[in-house]
Amino acid sequence: xTDLSIVVPLYNEEDNVPLLHAAISGALxxxxxxxxxxxxxxxxxxxxxxxxxxxxxxxxRVRVVKFRGxxxxxxxxxxGIREARGDIIVTMDGDLQNDPLDIPDMIRLIDEGHDxxxxxxxxxxxxxxxxxxxxxxxRIMARxxxxxxxxxGCSLKxxxxxxxxxxxxxxxxxxxxxxxxxxxxxxLAQVEVRHHPRQFGVSKYGFSRIYKVMLDIISIRVLLSYVxxxxxxxxxxxxxxxxxxxxxxxxxxxxxGIALPMLAIGSLLLxxxxxxxxxxxxxxxxxxxxxxxxxxxILGAKLSNAIRHEGEER
Ligand code: UDP
Ligand code: MG
Numbered sequence: 001x002t003d004l005s006i007v008v009p010l011y012n013e014e015d016n017v018p019l020l021h022a023a024i025s026g027a028l029x030x031x032x033x034x035x036x037x038x039x040x041x042x043x044x045x046x047x048x049x050x051x052x053x054x055x056x057x058x059x060x061r062v063r064v065v066k067f068r069g070x071x072x073x074x075x076x077x078x079x080g081i082r083e084a085r086g087d088i089i090v091t092m093d094g095d096l097q098n099d100p101l102d103i104p105d106m107i108r109l110i111d112e113g114h115d116x117x118x119x120x121x122x123x124x125x126x127x128x129x130x131x132x133x134x135x136x137x138x139r140i141m142a143r144x145x146x147x148x149x150x151x152x153g154c155s156l157k158x159x160x161x162x163x164x165x166x167x168x169x170x171x172x173x174x175x176x177x178x179x180x181x182x183x184x185x186x187x188l189a190q191v192e193v194r195h196h197p198r199q200f201g202v203s204k205y206g207f208s209r210i211y212k213v214m215l216d217i218i219s220i221r222v223l224l225s226y227v228x229x230x231x232x233x234x235x236x237x238x239x240x241x242x243x244x245x246x247x248x249x250x251x252x253x254x255x256x257g258i259a260l261p262m263l264a265i266g267s268l269l270l271x272x273x274x275x276x277x278x279x280x281x282x283x284x285x286x287x288x289x290x291x292x293x294x295x296x297x298i299l300g301a302k303l304s305n306a307i308r309h310e311g312e313e314r
Pocket of ligand 1: 008009010042070071073076092094095097203204205
């Protein structure tokens with residue numbers, strides 16, 4: 001029986017792995033519950049895997065998942081979460097920038113009834129430009145998603161496993177977990193956490209991340225509103241464009257002869273209407289394929305049920 005799983009994605013972190021293990025063991029030395037550490041080697045090209053296996057030999061609480069290639073941080077987190085056996089799952093970076101000393105506080109907040117606890121790197125130890133960009137991104141996300149999370153990108157988070165195991169995770173999705181959790185009606189808490197400068201190894205991201213994250217924000221936002229009411233506004237647009245097109249064609253042919261420019265405008269509008277219609281149909285099909293809305297709602301119901309039955313289940 002495992003109470004807590006700590007999931008750590010690792011890509012080329014050979015020097016950090018033993019120190020990370022020492023830091024976790026130290027931070028949880030007096031922790032009164034059974035925990036495990038799930039290390040996910042995301043196809044490292046250095047000796048990260050060997051370092052992780054050395055830990056498994058020494059400490060039965062450590063488990064390792066090894067990817068055959070570099071699938072990215074989100075995929076590594078998702079794999080670790082899938083492997084995790086604890087009722088509570090904590091995710092954190094493996095580069096010692098997050099500090100396991102913050103874990104007990106986060107667990108306490110989960111015990112108090114929160115489904116997700118998000119760290120806030122108040123005194124962040126990264127370059128000024130990165131911190132600025134990240135602040136702007138968090139503001140935009142708060143506006144677009146309606147979730148006022150200060151630091152969505154902070155990897156140090158704690159979850160009830162019933163929540164995190166059922167959230168969708170792809171792309172750079174791990175940054176959107178707080179927003180998605182909110183969709184399920186999850187109870188969210190934020191807590192200030194420590195943050196250290198990277199000592200060994202290098203950051204795995206450059207500025208291309210800004211672009212990817214922006215795209216993800218837009219696509220998730222569009223998806224969410226589209227999935228709720230797929231045909232709502234395209235329908236109006238299609239009707240308008242098509243009506244204008246028909247009017248133009250009629251105007252082009254009424255006076256006996258055919259007014260070519262007007263006819264051209266009419267056919268253009270009509271084809272635009274057709275194009276929009278096709279687009280709306282695809283949207284409708286996508287919406288009916290995905291069960292996003294209901295699955296978030298069901299997840300929310302499960303969260304509260306689990307709380308109500310807690311006494312009975314344990
Ligand atoms: N990471 C990973 N796969 C990747 C990139 C990163 O598993 O393709 C891990 C990395 O080893 C670290 C965490 O994700 O444990 C965060 O990465 P990093 O420290 O490079 O990001 P930053 O702190 O610069 O945002
Ligand atoms: Mg880092």
